[in-house]
Amino acid sequence: MFCYQCEQTQFDNGIAACTGTRGACGKDAPTSDLQDVLIHVCKGIAQYAVKARALGATDIEADRFLLFAVFSTLTNVNFDAAKFVTWIGDAVRIRTKMKIAYEAAARAAGQEPELLAGPATFSPGADQAAILAQAKEAGVKYNVETLGEDAIGLRALLLYAVKGVAAYGHHASVLGEERDAVFAGIERALDKLASNEADLGVLLEEALEIGRVNFAAMEALDKGNTTTFGTPTPTPVRINPIKGKAILVSGHDLKDLLAILKATEGKGINVYTHGEMLPAHGYPNLKAFKHLAGNYGGAWQDQQFEFADFPGPVVLTSNCLIKPQKKYSERLWTLGPVGWPGIKHLDGDDFSPIVEQALQLPGFENDGDDKTILTGFGRDAVLGVADKVIDAVKSGAIKHFFLVGGCDGAKSGRNYFTDFADNAPANTVILTLGCGKYRFNKHDFGTIGGLPRLLDIGQCNDAYSALIIATKLAEAFGCGVNDLPLSLIVSWFEQKAAAILCTLLALGVRHIKLGPSLPAFLTPALVGVLVEKFGISGIGEDAKADIAQCMTRAA
Known part of the structure; x- marks a missing residue:
């Protein structure tokens, strides 16, 4: 290989x-x-x-x-x-x-x-x-x-x-x-x-x-x-379990989640999201199901111990799957293009085998506390308060926007993104998307101008929403996207990130910081081309220094 x-x-x-x-x-x-x-x-x-x-x-x-x-x-x-x-x-x-x-x-x-x-x-x-x-x-x-x-x-x-x-x-x-x-x-x-x-x-x-x-x-x-599923709206999401039978849905496919919610309705089974499924809670036609109980766990790379501790079936609807462990392999199901030898794969729309397994398994014995995090800040939600955002920028209350997001992963160096978010000045707003947000989305960033400082836009594909937000703000300020007080700090892992990077470059977005390491397939000469043509660079060793650099460039 x-x-x-x-x-x-x-x-x-x-x-x-x-x-x-x-x-x-x-x-x-x-x-x-x-x-x-x-x-x-x-x-x-x-x-x-x-x-x-x-x-x-x-x-x-x-x-x-x-x-x-x-x-x-x-x-x-x-x-x-x-x-x-x-x-x-x-x-x-x-x-x-x-x-x-x-x-x-x-x-x-x-x-x-x-x-x-x-x-x-x-x-x-x-x-x-x-x-x-x-x-x-x-x-x-x-x-x-x-x-x-x-x-x-x-x-x-x-x-x-x-x-x-x-x-x-x-x-x-x-x-x-x-x-x-x-x-x-x-x-x-x-x-x-x-x-x-x-x-x-x-x-x-x-x-x-x-x-x-x-x-x-x-x-x-x-x-x-x-x-x-409707237009996402800001929604608090419970992050601790509720007593009762349970199914965990991971991956990205919201249609599969909807099918599972319909199949479990009225059966006394709570459905939890995992990983990139967290933004599902912002969609009206999904959160209308009262048994969509909350989000369990974090990013994909922690699944081996999170799935092991979950007391019900676990469903993988798309990437990201890693080697199943014996403790939960009998409870793991794959759908669509996903598969692992020996793991049950469900074709078609009959989810009854998963429902039956959930009813047989113990579920959660006790309620956890009711701590929540926010999701659902899609472009409509953000642009719906654009006047407040614009006024805050013009008054100086908001000095800068940082988009800190993308893929998470297990490789060392990703604590940088936590440090970056935690050290972003109080007069800045942090936009985030993808599972990289699990590095910091439970932290308290407070508010600014009546808005949360941390705005969860959604899944990695919601980079589209982020681009629309940036474009509309640039129009409101009468400038280009690269002239906005906005910096992109992108964590990458797999090929969806490569597609989004090509989109950003095609749209003329400059000065992207990419990490925790640059792709192995980019030779030094190719990196030089990307630096020269697009101002792309790797993240630094010191998040505080990179924050200062971003804000200095914008000023």
């Missing part, structure tokens, strides 16, 4: 990548290699899909398959090698279907179909062993001797951003919000990766283009969430 797609990348034998028998995430080498092969065949689907689309021929099965298949290869989503063998077979079938569709569309247009090469003609072996023997050809570092390390690094950034877009696109698709621009953008990027493109300028523009596509994917997901 060779994998360096996430922030927890190991240094194996002096190489900044997971290269041994098992990656830092728990993914074994065969699964990693099979994921590479699946992506390779998906590139072949895209080669035909791009040409067919140019002739007016599209296929929704292929579009949706690409979302699901690419999503399944994200960090901490699916660890089941057998599933990937099956999906590789599905990908070959769909690639053949797209080849036939392209050739028919070409002939209908009076053209002779092109003979494509590369992933378009790659023939996977008949079984897992045979496929694994071909994995080197599908690896991210393949042909590095010809393309060069810098081109390989930019190609990796593009690929990992595509994975993030596919995840957001899939989340939106299950809510009925699909965008042709998202399907076309993913196909375009995969088609480009199927070629031997090595021009750094071309690859950088492709990365920015996939960032624009990601903005469309996040807009679709935002619409899907608000149309289905």
Whole structure:
């Protein structure tokens, strides 16, 4: 295996990548290699899909398959090698279907179909062993001797951003919000990766283009969430349990949470959110269920002891899954693209097996205290008090805004984000999103101008909401986003973060501080390009010094 797609990348034998028998995430080498092969065949689907689309021929099965298949290869989503063998077979079938569709569309247009090469003609072996023997050809570092390390690094950034877009696109698709621009953008990027493109300028523009596509994917997901669940409003969320039977829902998929709430209504079972599901409590159509009892635990990397202590079933709706422990493996269920060998996977809409297990398990014996935290500060909630915010800035009561958020993780260095939030001056406002907020969202930051100083905007995909807030404030002040007293302090972990980073760069947002470490796939030369063109930098060693630097730049 060779994998360096996430922030927890190991240094194996002096190489900044997971290269041994098992990656830092728990993914074994065969699964990693099979994921590479699946992506390779998906590139072949895209080669035909791009040409067919140019002739007016599209296929929704292929579009949706690409979302699901690419999503399944994200960090901490699916660890089941057998599933990937099956999906590789599905990908070959769909690639053949797209080849036939392209050739028919070409002939209908009076053209002779092109003979494509590369992933378009790659023939996977008949079984897992045979496929694994071909994995080197599908690896991210393949042909590095010809393309060069810098081109390989930019190609990796593009690929990992595509994975993030596919995840957001899939989340939106299950809510009925699909965008042709998202399907076309993913196909375009995969088609480009199927070629031997090595021009750094071309690859950088492709990365920015996939960032624009990601903005469309996040807009679709935002619409899907608000149309289905209502517009988020500021809501206190209980963080300690209530006596009684219980189910814990983790991941990101709010539709699955809604289905579980409906399946448990009136059955005496309390439903708790975990990780990135916390923002669910701000949506009117979800918090209307009285048995949505609160949020249990924190970010994904603490799940092994949090799930072990939870006295009911635990449901993983999307990333982030880590190796299940014996203490709770019999209570763990996966949905959608998520999977681990030997863990029960639920297909379809029948949640009765989970409900039955919850009724059999003891649940919580006693009530905890009623301490709460706030969530639900989406763009409508913040912009609804924009006049107060603007007046506070003009009067000098608010000196600066810090967006401190993104992914959390176990790797050292993330206490920086806690220090940053805790040391932000009292005349500043902290916006946060993603599971990185668990580093500090239980701290008391007080209020400013009648508003909480800490505003939880939502999940990582709610970066869309944060961008809309910034854009509207810039319009109100008659300036650009980069002229606002606003600094972005971003913690990254996996490929959704890569997609959001490309979106921010595509929209011209400058001076982003990224940490706790820069991606291993960015060579020194590529880091230099990002610094020169976008002012991006890594976080410093001293949060207080970085705060002072941000406020000095704004002044």
